[in-house]
Amino acid sequence: MDQKxxxxxxxxxxxxLKSATTLDAESRALLERVVADVPAQVATDTAGRPTDxxxxxxxxxxxxxxxxxxxxxxLASTLGQVADALGKLGI
Numbered sequence: 001m002d003q004k005x006x007x008x009x010x011x012x013x014x015x016x017l018k019s020a021t022t023l024d025a026e027s028r029a030l031l032e033r034v035v036a037d038v039p040a041q042v043a044t045d046t047a048g049r050p051t052d053x054x055x056x057x058x059x060x061x062x063x064x065x066x067x068x069x070x071x072x073x074x075l076a077s078t079l080g081q082v083a084d085a086l087g088k089l090g091i
Contacts, residue, residue, distance in 0.1 A: 006085040010038055013078045020075055027068070031075075034060060038082065041091055058086040 017023070017031050034057070041057045061083035069076040 003089065006082065006089065007039075009078065009082045009085055010035060013075070013082055016075050016078055020072060023072065023075075031064065034064065038086070041086070057091055058083045061086065 013031075014035055017028065017035065020028070023031075038057055038061075061079050065076045065079040065083065068079065
C-alpha cells in the first residue's frame, strides 16, 4: 500500500468523522488529533526513514478501532484500514 492510498483513507476517515453526529466531544477530539497527526508520522527525512514519532500510530489507531467498533462500525473499519496502511508502510 502506498502513501496515496493512505491519504485517501485519511480523507475517508475525516468525512466519516464529520458525519458521526452522535460521537461524544472527547472521542471526536481524540480522532481529530489522530487524523491530523498521521500525515506527520508518514513524513520521511532525507534518508527515507520515518520522522521521530510521539506515538506509534498503527497501535494507537487499532486501540481506537476497538473502542469504536460496537457503536461506530464504519468508523472503526476505516480506522482499521488506516492502521493496516501504516503497518504496510512500516510506520
